[in-house]
Amino acid sequence: MTTLNITGLAVSINGRTLVSDVSFSLSVGQWLCIIGPNGAGKSTLLKAVAGICKSTGEMSIDDNDLRQFNERERACWIAYVPQEPILPTGMRVFDYVLLGRTAHLNLLASESTKDIEITDMVIAELALDEFRDRDVATLSGGERQRVTIARALAQASPIILLDEPTTALDVGYQQEVLELIDRLRHEQKIAVITTMHDLTVSGLYPDRLMMLAHGEVVSQGSASDVLTVDNISAHYGAQVQIMDNDGRPIVVPMRTKSGTSLN
């Protein structure tokens, strides 16, 4: 079983440490969610794993050292969807999803029938058929998210990184996208790493949570281990109440008596 191993990962830019000493391992089919207050280094951590941000520490997949890989080899293992993907004006949904096949093509080759079949399959899988010829720049928030996930799936890599996949979406689309990710990781044996803002939602689908604060892992484990009143108070500076929903924590913000939520 394919497993991603990260040991002592650290990112420093211009002498400032953004992420330090992050270690975890993740196998296909599992979903790790990174939470933490604004500026904690969540996106930076994802970028480091995606290889678009210089980092130190060990990164490997099974016995392969990720740092020895070139862009193309890495892309065959890891797909990445940023918080705000660039959807080029005038590009059809089909052509956008087809970009996911880049890693499987020689620089000067054209897409083969197989690449086109895979793209078509992914489009059907994500119920994007009716959007196939639509300009990606004209899609709504939920559709955009599905299209970018489709591109990541077309890449056919066993690890997918999604930076805040639900932040811009209303509750209906949030649910749709999360259900989709959850289904795909089980069906297609994909290891998923997401970052997320909504704490309750982060306890709902992922198997494991990792809380970052100032670039360091302050808590890691199951939702009920990580989402505690103390953790959230210490690192988010928020007063919350944790309620129980069938063993999954619900994080409810509380109004403080003085009328200010700062402690």
Added chain:
Amino acid sequence: MATPVKRVSATTIVVCSVAAMCTIVLAVCVGAVPVPASDVLQSIGWHLNVPFMPRNLGTNDIIIWQLRLPRVILAFVVGSMLASAGATYQGTFRNPLADPYLLGVSAGAGLGATFAIVSGAAVSHALIPVASFLGAMGAVALTYTLGRSGVSGRMSASLVLAGVAVANLLTAIQTLVQQQHNDKIREVYSWVLGTLNTSGWNDLRMVAPYIALSTFMLYRYRRVLDVFSVGDEEATTLGLPVERVRAIVIIAATLGTAAAVSVTGLIGFVGIIVPHALRLLVGNSYRVLIPLSIVGGGIFLVCADLIARTALAPTEIPIGIVTALIGAPFFLYILGSRRTGASV
């Protein structure tokens, strides 16, 4: 249901080839002494050793083969080069304002040509192409060296800024040199405005290999240019070696542009207007845009040159002025009539 990948259809290839050939033949026909199209075809056939071609054209053959055809073909080749290089730059830098001169080709070539002109050497005219070619290549090399050391991850922005700085620096030096040689200003100026007034086939023979190689490379990289459209970071995670590919296409585009500029001077606007006009017509995919820019740029410059040498005959209008004068309104017209997909 399989969706076809964007590519230039066979019909488009045929239509474009026919259009290009018709434009070339027509442009050869028109001039101070009009020649019939049949003579043009006959002259071409005869010089290309097509069997059984009658050789009874007299002076028309000299007009066609020695004077007009080399000039028209040079116009076509240079137009192709500038348009496809412009499209490529717009793609790799994700910047709709990018043109082949973005990284300092024009300023470098201008400085090189100015040095050659003011050198006063007996062979100064023959020196101009060599000097401007070297100047152009040198300027882009300088830009690339400076721009690469910028903040990592922002390379395309720092390259563009380095290009602006290098261009300004070289232009300042060129102006200084030019001011110190008042007697040569006119000559420098006419070079800067661009000219297709050539010495027969020699100029074409000199630049054709570079332009052919360059255009071929850009054509080969057309699919990859589409990957750039999601930005450097995402393109990297899709598996594209962004910096390496950008370096390759910049070198290819610079080689061809420098060669083109070295014999024609600075012809502005083609690299911006032709790709953008085509974007409005066929969309933003470089798989289609690059091949069509190669043909469209050629046709555009042949037409512009036709206007340059006939509109105020016997006076010739500098080609750079024509491309701007007809290019800008034409572009505004299509921009107004098709307000979709204008961005890169």
